Amino acid sequence: MNGSFLINGGKKLHGEITPQGAKNEALQILCAVLLTDDEVRVKNIPDIHDVNRLIEILGDFGVKITKNGHGDYTFKSDSVNFDYMKSEEFKQDGAKLRGSIMLLGPILARYGEAYMPTPGGDKIGRRRLDTHFQGLVELGAEFHYDEKEYFYTLKAKELHGKFILLEEASVTGTANILMAAVLAKGKTRIYNAACEPYLQQLCKMLTRMGANISGIGSNLLTIEGVSQLRGTEHTMLPDMVEIGSWIGLAAMTKSEITIKNVNWKELGVIPNTFKKLGIQLENRGDDIYIPAQENYKIQKFIDGSILTVSDAPWPGFTPDLLSIILVVATQAKGTVLVHQKMFESRLFFVDKLIDMGAQIILCDPHRATIVGLNHEYPLRGTTMISPDIRAGNAMLIAALSAEGTSTIHNIEQIDRGYENIDGRLKALGADIERI
Incomplete structure (x- = not known):
């Protein structure tokens, strides 16, 4: 339109x-619903194109989505169709939405592999994704980029916590690495982490889900990995x-x-x-x-x-x-x-x-x-x-x-x-x- x-x-x-509700918070929070089999209810979701698109992508992954009211949804990711991530359909859907990059961390952490087309979004200059991939590789993922297909592949039998110094305080990069680290083995520290209120919101939500995160609001986040997360309820700023x-x-x-x-x-x-x-x-x-x-x-x-x-x-x-x-x-x-x-x-x-x-x-x-x-x-x-x-x-x-x-x-x-x-x-x- x-x-x-x-x-x-x-x-x-x-x-x-x-x-x-905050668009940039919504894109992070919606990716985090993939971290648990339990129901996650999210309120004050803005009814805008970029966010609705991400909700559709979650639906294509097989996430069960219930609309409770305006801007109020419940998500349950207990039977995710992982093959969708390798499909031609996802290559097109994911490429149209820059926020879909934050699916990588949660999916890699839960399923041991993740795929992503080169994302689109605003034309406001080069917005590199290196920070995302470097961080996930530090946690133990193998990374491959297919230049012909513009397709990224990440694989990891197991993620292990470690000290990660980000070269830029990328909000989406911090979110992605954080979402992978909460389910990794051992302790991860992310330094030069972004500390936006929206990222603090993500940290608080993950904590309510059972993650162990300290340093929220600072540029040094410490995460003790846990084996699984539970459901929660969350309201956007x-x-x-x-x-x-x-x-x-x-x-x-x-x-x-x-x-x-x-x-x-x-x-x-x-x-x-x-x-x-x-x-x-x-x-x-x-x-x-x-x-x-x-x-x-x-x-x-x-x-x-x-x-x-x-x-x-x-x-x-x-x-x-x-x-x-x-x-x-x-x-x-x-x-x-x-x-x-x-x-x-x-x-x-x-x-x-x-x-x-x-x-x-x-x-x-x-x-x-x-x-x-x-x-x-x-x-x-x-x-x-x-x-x-x-x-x-x-x-x-x-x-x-x-x-x-x-x-x-x-x-x-x-x-x-x-x-x-x-x-x-x-x-x-x-x-x-x-x-």
């Missing part, structure tokens, strides 16, 4: 919006990228918006980073309240130099929100340098913002300087194509704040990451149509 959004911008929005997006949306459209149930303590530096752009926001209960603001002024550093916002592995600022920061800065008062360190082609959508009238200097593939227009010259509506999930959402926010009509094509890229986004925006008073 590849439609377009037609947006009449420049309208003030008002009301409450509830973030969906809200999606912090959505939460950051709605903060940006409120500021750009001068709107009063309350973002519900945000799990504030898991948001890290996100609220403060938006405050540095001059956006007022308050923590009310577990909601974020953003008042309607005519203007927001970018803070400078203490010595008076220009503010830089850059991404870093957690607990640094998430790269997924840099495109939102960039858009929001176009209407701030002041200047900011956005430095995208972790991926090399995430800033290429700025030419669209320049077409809309934004004052942006693209310094190189990693850095852009934004000179804020302070709402004196609103962005102009235009036609654009969404290149990846996160830029798509940033374009949506730009279009909602712009004067006139905008069309965004290739919105499948937005639907991959955001549940019913047009319906939820309409409820705030946005003029958006799906065509």
Whole structure:
């Protein structure tokens, strides 16, 4: 389903919006259901393309899936059809979804072998999978890559714990190695582990299932292998990228918006980073309240130099929100340098913002300087194509704040990451149509 959004911008929005369950957490948690024969119930699963696709793949593996209600499923992996993993069908299904890479760890740990086609996903530069394979090889797997078939094979009669130093703090890499290590023999230590809240959620879930994990939330995880895991119940955190997006949306459209149930303590530096752009926001209960603001002024550093916002592995600022920061800065008062360190082609959508009238200097593939227009010259509506999930959402926010009509094509890229986004925006008073 590849439609377009037609947006009449420049309208003030008002009301409450509830973030969906976290996409990046869901992809990890759903792979973990393969680690036990018992039932695992998962709640607050976002109803989005990438997640639904992974649920379908689990079904093709023979996992018994019961839908209890919206975003609430029970999984039972007691009779997995392992041959599906070697099938042509899986070569196609798995290749279309990057998150399917995290099936490797659990399946290798339980069945002694695993196969994987080269995965797809966003075009935001090279995202290497070396970390995943190196870690699983360290635990004792034999690794083979068939270049003609683009097919990876891992085999291990037995996995043995050991000290693993990751060369990058990859979230999916850490998750994959962790899920294999919980069933390995002996002690595994993963250093330079990713420590995102979503990974902490996975650790907590595995612990409830009987895994023995210490150092949760730090970059050194210690895992004592166990022989089997039992079932559990798990609820997803809200999606912090959505939460950051709605903060940006409120500021750009001068709107009063309350973002519900945000799990504030898991948001890290996100609220403060938006405050540095001059956006007022308050923590009310577990909601974020953003008042309607005519203007927001970018803070400078203490010595008076220009503010830089850059991404870093957690607990640094998430790269997924840099495109939102960039858009929001176009209407701030002041200047900011956005430095995208972790991926090399995430800033290429700025030419669209320049077409809309934004004052942006693209310094190189990693850095852009934004000179804020302070709402004196609103962005102009235009036609654009969404290149990846996160830029798509940033374009949506730009279009909602712009004067006139905008069309965004290739919105499948937005639907991959955001549940019913047009319906939820309409409820705030946005003029958006799906065509």
